[in-house]
Amino acid sequence: MAETYLRPVEHPSAWTSAGLGSLDAIGVSWERRHIDALEEAYEGVAAAGLSLDRIEREHFPLPAIADDLRALYEEIMWGRGIVLVDRLPVEDWPLEKTEIVYWGIGAHLGKGRSQSAMGDRLGHVVNVGGKDHKERAYRNSLPLTLHTDACDILGMLSIRKGSSGGESQYASALAVHNAILREKPEHLGPLYRGFRYHRFGEEGPGEAPVTGHRVPVLSERDGHVTCRYVAGYIYMACEELGEELSDEERAALAYFDDVAARPEVKLEFMMEPGWMLLCNNHTTLHARAGFDDEPGADTGRMLLRLWLTAREGERRPIDRAIEIYRSDGIDPQNRPDTRYRGDATDVLKPGVLKY
Numbered sequence: 001m002a003e004t005y006l007r008p009v010e011h012p013s014a015w016t017s018a019g020l021g022s023l024d025a026i027g028v029s030w031e032r033r034h035i036d037a038l039e040e041a042y043e044g045v046a047a048a049g050l051s052l053d054r055i056e057r058e059h060f061p062l063p064a065i066a067d068d069l070r071a072l073y074e075e076i077m078w079g080r081g082i083v084l085v086d087r088l089p090v091e092d093w094p095l096e097k098t099e100i101v102y103w104g105i106g107a108h109l110g111k112g113r114s115q116s117a118m119g120d121r122l123g124h125v126v127n128v129g130g131k132d133h134k135e136r137a138y139r140n141s142l143p144l145t146l147h148t149d150a151c152d153i154l155g156m157l158s159i160r161k162g163s164s165g166g167e168s169q170y171a172s173a174l175a176v177h178n179a180i181l182r183e184k185p186e187h188l189g190p191l192y193r194g195f196r197y198h199r200f201g202e203e204g205p206g207e208a209p210v211t212g213h214r215v216p217v218l219s220e221r222d223g224h225v226t227c228r229y230v231a232g233y234i235y236m237a238c239e240e241l242g243e244e245l246s247d248e249e250r251a252a253l254a255y256f257d258d259v260a261a262r263p264e265v266k267l268e269f270m271m272e273p274g275w276m277l278l279c280n281n282h283t284t285l286h287a288r289a290g291f292d293d294e295p296g297a298d299t300g301r302m303l304l305r306l307w308l309t310a311r312e313g314e315r316r317p318i319d320r321a322i323e324i325y326r327s328d329g330i331d332p333q334n335r336p337d338t339r340y341r342g343d344a345t346d347v348l349k350p351g352v353l354k355y
Contacts, residue, residue, distance in 0.1 A: 002192040005220040013081040013283040014174035018264040026084045037064040038101050052103050060104030069108045081283040087274035102157050110153050110308030117202045119332025123305035133348040136338035143290035146171050146260040147230045154281045155306035158271035162301030166291030171266040173227030173285050179259045190252035191217040197324045198236035201340045204331035210237045219319040226282040228322035235347040282316050
């Protein structure tokens with residue numbers, strides 16, 4: 001059984017929205033010199049004819065803002081764990097240019113990873129599936145509860161807002177840990193013991209639809225508490241396996257969700273076009289409100305998402321049991337879509353389980 005960390009996490013990454021006071025606390029303003037540096041780097045890769053997937057850090061040199069990027073990295077990895085950059089001029093750039101610039105920034109922070117069986121390393125967060133609960137969450141318009149992804153660093157760049165809704169939500173998993181420790185410490189045991197996870201049909205070769213091991217929601221290595229959490233995949237695993245969670249386990253998951261969603265814990269705001277949010281996926285939960293839009297090439301809600309593995313030698317000490325997939329990210333499978341083809345999704349239907 002995993003050892004439960006029964007001490008409060010005293011670190012800037014254990015923030016709350018009440019403690020921050022406003023978005024200004026996580027904000028970083030980029031000036032003309034930052035944009036000029038990005039423009040110069042873009043011109044270099046454009047002249048070389050490099051496609052996005054071929055661009056590495058050395059192809060997108062940013063010496064003029066290297067210190068600023070290092071400061072961002074330090075804050076994401078070892079500081080508060082969340083930064084909001086204001087902003088990139090996405091309205092002035094063609095989408096292809098924005099994608100390359102964003103990818104180039106990411107190359108200075110880590111290594112881009114595949115985000116689905118389609119092999120997309122730059123995810124387009126768009127409404128493809130509407131309210132279809134079998135579509136991956138970043139390609140439908142349903143509301144999401146707070147969760148983590150399969151990476152070290154998560155990046156979100158807003159391109160367009162929808163017609164209504166779609167507010168972004170972020171919370172510190174370490175602040176949630178501290179609140180549970182204060183209020184209901186008995187719930188920490190099941191969270192550290194963990195749960196089996198469904199892989200939503202995106203398991204790699206030789207992998208089963210459900211993890212053979214328990215994935216801890218909370219874990220600790222060398223004094224670093226880490227979170228890995230997607231509620232819907234836990235309940236899907238139970239459905240697939242024909243098993244039930246114990247009352248103790250259900251209560252622990254429900255309390256985790258309730259604490260994370262408290263207004264004094266969770267940040268909620270609308271991502272304006274050009275805003276770039278970068279966060280430590282091991283300490284920061286994220287979600288969004290449901291939304292409505294007019295899907296189309298130029299009209300629907302759209303964000304660009306990065307999944308980054310941190311630099312070699314600088315990764316956070318983690319319990320490898322948190323990994324749902326055998327590799328970093330999700331193995332590409334040359335699929336044309338991300339829609340789940342199985343049956344274990346009743347728990348994801350609206351009105352059955354919020355996820």
